[in-house]
Amino acid sequence: EILAFDKEAYYKVEALFHPEGTPEATFVKAVLDRRMPDMDAAREFLERCIGARFTISSIDKKEGTRTPAAPFTTSTLQQEAARKLRLSVSQTMSIAQRLYESGLITYMRTDSTNLSSLAINTAKQYICNSFGEEYSQVRQYKTKAKGAQEAHEAIRPTYIENTSIEGTPQEQKLYELIWKRTVASQMSDARILRTDIKVSSDKGEEKFNVQASQVLFDGFLKLYLESRDEEIKRLRTELAQSKNDYNNLKLAKMIEVSDSEMKNAKQRLSKLVRDVNKCIGLLSTEQTTE
Helix, strand or coil, X not given: CCCCCCCCEEEEEEEEEEECCCCCCCCEEXXXXXXXXXXXXXXXXXHHCCCCCEEEEEEEEEEEEECCCCCECHHHHHHHHHHHHCCCHHHHHHHHHHHHHCCCECCCCCCCCCCCHHHHHHHHHHHHHHCCHHHECCCXXXXXXXXXXXXXXXXXXXXXXXXXXXXCXXXXXXXXXXXXXHHHCCECCEEEEEEEEEEEECCEEEEEEEEEEEEEECHHHHCCCCHHHHHHHHCCHHHCCCCCCCCEEEEEEEEEEEXXXXXXXXXXXXXXXXXXXXXXXXXXXCCCCC
């Protein structure tokens, strides 16, 4: 699949809009609904938009939920530590080994997402006392990997009531990551209002797409955000309004951005790696540390 991939370059157009009647610092990022085959086509579109009037042509709102991720297995800990803490696999496992030997976390080589009854009850007590009962939702995760050792536990703090530890900065950060992931797995779903907005101009049929969200109830997001969910940090509550609120938009900036399908190749490679890890199962947790 990777060898057969053929790189295809393209250009996309991004715009920043300022909704009339809002503070000057309020900007909305939008992306054109079609790609441009080359720079000339992109520039032609930009020139055509000079002096154009932009308005919101449609708004679609849907309420949904986000569910917390399961507690860490070896592979998910390695992935999240790489993204959040910029740690290599060997660094992550070396630090986790020290935490385990110090009695601070459970065994760090596991493909199970199970938590013991003691861990679940301790997490529930902490959540209720710290955030309120509405933030608590007891969950027991089932491991999807074939041949997973369900008798084992996920990677979790030995004592969940210990919200922090002494140690090196890296040890403290990895412990915090494990602690937050564990506790968040026992918290309520987040409720989110997703808003899709179409922006039209009077100088063409193309439309700009704006996607925004508003957190109605933060749930587990109060404590933990997965790396792939960092976009939620930029939730624009000002966009979850009625169409009449932002009927007219003033163009603040528009640019063409060079891109390529190589990103899609990397995504497919990442998927292949994940598929291979699923096939390997527990063997993927038996990596040696440097």
